[in-house]
Amino acid sequence: MLKPRSTATRELVSLDGTWRFAVDTAVGERPWTAPLETRLEAPVPASYNDLFTDSAIRDHVGWVWYQRRVRVPRGWTDDRVVLRVDAATHQGRVYVDDVLVAEHVGGYTPFEADITNHVRAGQEFRLTIGVNNELTNTTIPPGTITVSQDGRRKQTYLHDFYNYAGLARSVWLYSVPAVHIADVTIVTGLDGTSGTVEYEVATSTPAHVRVRVLDASGAEVAESDGASGTLRIEDVTPWRPGAAYLYDLVAEVLDGDDVVDTYAQPFGVRTVEVSGTRFLINGEPFYFTGFGRHEDTPVRGKGHDDAYLVHDFQLMEWVGANSFRTSHYPYAEEVLDFADRHGIVVIDETAAVGLNLAVEAGLTGAPPRPTFSPDTVNDDTRAAHAQAIRELIARDKNHPSVVMWCIANEPSSNEEGAREYFEPLLELTRKLDPTRPVCYAAVMFATAANDGIADLFDVLCINRYYGWYVATGDLVTAEAYLEGDLRGWAAKFGKPIIMSEYGADTLPGLHSVWDQPWTEEYQAAYLAANHRVFDRIAEVVGEHVWNFADFQTSNGIHRVDGNRKGVFTRDRRPKAAAHALRARWREIAGSKPAGGQDAARQFPPGARDELNGEGGTAR
Template identity: 55%
Template structure:
């Protein structure tokens, strides 16, 4: 899906702010037509925002089912003759949308944008009542999957196998925007370079056939560096500025749909960067230069707002990434907001882009316990319906982020069960689909500790190896000498069997900020640093390791249980972004590594 942008032919009205709010306690609100009038009560809710932490009411926090959002919207009178689009950045996990008394559409999936054309339901200069029923329920047809259970007393309980809190709500901006009747519907850009000349190939889709003109603009200088016509083609950029980690370097492809008089009918601008990505033996190459990933798995997670996007929090997190010397991150375990991804494009933050496929593993719950109750790949768990949704999530992710220079790997799942023979038939079509959607980037998945090189059945399908490993924490906790030996031995096995680059996408130890000991005791800041030093030694001694992304950037909220006291505490930073001792250690290590300084080199093509 194309981003919503403003141009000479497109306008946007942001609908963020305070909305009316009601809890659908019995989940009968749609049948009862709550949308047909003002919502009952006087509660309000912030958009964007997660519902769960906003109210001093535990029943609202724990509600399983629908929440209703509502507001009145005025359509600008200057939009007469335009198509009028209602766009949601996300609704976690499902949404039913009503304009006045009419349902205009539904969406399944909690992390991707969706939109509806409401031109025939509204009038420029008039107002309409917008109501959204947001549903937080997960079942096995969802990505991520879950199960709703009814307790003996009638209460509903949402169970899920991922180790982060199931925040729900309208987490990203809601927009009303206009576009012409004939408009750009898709843009695909691929790039390459030879010497100092960049090669840009484009393909444009439109709602109706007609002439197309394109221009390539250097975003730094505003200079037009190439022009051409047609719905597809290739142009060259002389003395090209390559998109480079740590630096960025963007161009705009300005697409103009023309009428018979050669005037613009629609103008759409898509940013991109000229860069290449490929795997060569153990090396991961960006612009034909070996790249070493330093950084984190991260969560969209902040106090009060939960998983909601906030520009201020985004800037703070990005600044901390820069301060600590990180050059990359993984969008664990779902697609991040478009605003965050745009920021990564502009500032040269390298991204491993991940689908919401987490929890596909009945061997474990939240990464730490056996979930019980059967096998992973069976009817009612991970089955054909799950796979169909998984395919759709891959299509939507690639369609949204295919033009982003920051995205260098598609991660199609986190810690699935890959020991089962049935995992082969589940994942092979997903890998093929990802490559069909985008043949230009490596494809990977994140391997769980229970599936080492001699047990995992699907690694050979992929282009890179991404490992989550917790030697010294979940395995041999407190015994770093044994952990070092076991970890090194396992990496040797991966290296010799597959001869692919290895990225350690998770390694970490829960740490209570401010807890110290003269001994390296688990949960102390001292142990977290010792643990990281042990892991660093193992990485440095394995030639196939091309990256380290500590788990996690910051402490984050999880569902409560004896294994999680107020959330996961593995962060280098606390949840309110205060550095632990580990952050100082990582800053010293990463800022001193030549590989981590790759992004600060001369970014002109050689």
């Protein structure tokens, strides 16, 4: 699905702003058939939960309704009119006046509808969007709805971040010609100093297509006739981590000599490959430094905000991060566009978090239930999961910043039924995109000895909290546990390992001279203990701290105003750990080996000496 853009043949109107807003219990059964009777207004984009002082709205389970008037530009008489919703968490329904024109399940990917037959250029229509936040055992992510004795519906879920809902991303109205470009797919390669660009352009109806490649200055560097083919860029400038370079593939639909439609798709020329225990970008070993993150800010919830986008990337640059994972759902397209332009590497993840009922048993004390069964995570769940993968890849396939697909976070990969569930999903992912490696993030319960799916994947992403949930406050024991754990994965599978989560909750301003959990000193010491292990294991090719910033979670006595594992506070102030990471990651960036076998690992100054001394075994 193409991102809407304004071009010489297309126009784009933002529908962001304040909309009328109501929960379903405050309006009639068919609220889209008339103006909403409400005094409330809600901004778009934003989650609605933290906007209002009424707790019944914050805790509402079910449908909410957004409504506004929209005028179609009068110059669109001969064009198709398309309405696009960038995301509706977790289900959306769109009505033009009284007519349902679109419905979508999945809270983090876009959907759209051609509404040409329902509107007229120059005239207004009533736009109503319903959003449902309900999660069940067959949704991605999953959850459970219960009804209390007083009749209130309650939502529970197994992911450790707040279930923010609403229209958290933009809504658009845009025009396209009757015959138009519907999709563009680009796959790049490197051949010496040249770049190869395989392309495929889909059109609404069969049409004559011409493509041109423009460099960053706007100069044409390649061209071809036809809806598919391979272009060659001589003296190509590759897209590199930290040194982004983007070209534009300009696709045109022609009617004789006339350009009927034109669309420019930015892309970068780069390759991604897993070779043995190395992760290669453009044939060069890459070591991931960065974070698991969340779309989470005060008041806005998961609402996209360009100011936070810019500031967060500035903080990542300051701390020396070269990458992040979109934990635990696809982020707004603006985030990936920014990563493309600034050379930040992305592991792109579906919303499949919480596929693990062992966590439920551990948190509630209830008897454990099997994760994979007809009554829990089942074939319908897998179908929803497959659709989430299709939509993720369809949306993000052309982003050079995206180097790997992560199809699940912390599933119960050690349980019976995991392989039967995940093997078809992995096959689908590779069929949709054979060019990128695929991973999942392994939960603490899954070890090298009992994990049932790790052999299927390209990279081992491991989430571990030794020194926090296990061996709390005992970093000597935690370091030994972690090293034994990671060496077990390395020995059994012989694949690259990314530490995709490790972290400790920390209250800013709490200090101690001892290894006391929750203090700033302990968070820094905890990270240092993990880093010593990473530097002793050659198979480790990356470290993503959990988390970039503190974030909101569901109610629970084990969380005090959310998850505090961020190295920045929720309002983006650095804790002591941020400064410690900055020192380490800037050293790593400055100590990249110059080729040869040692290029499989990037060591901070002194780490190589440690391996040859008492700290470990030389490799």
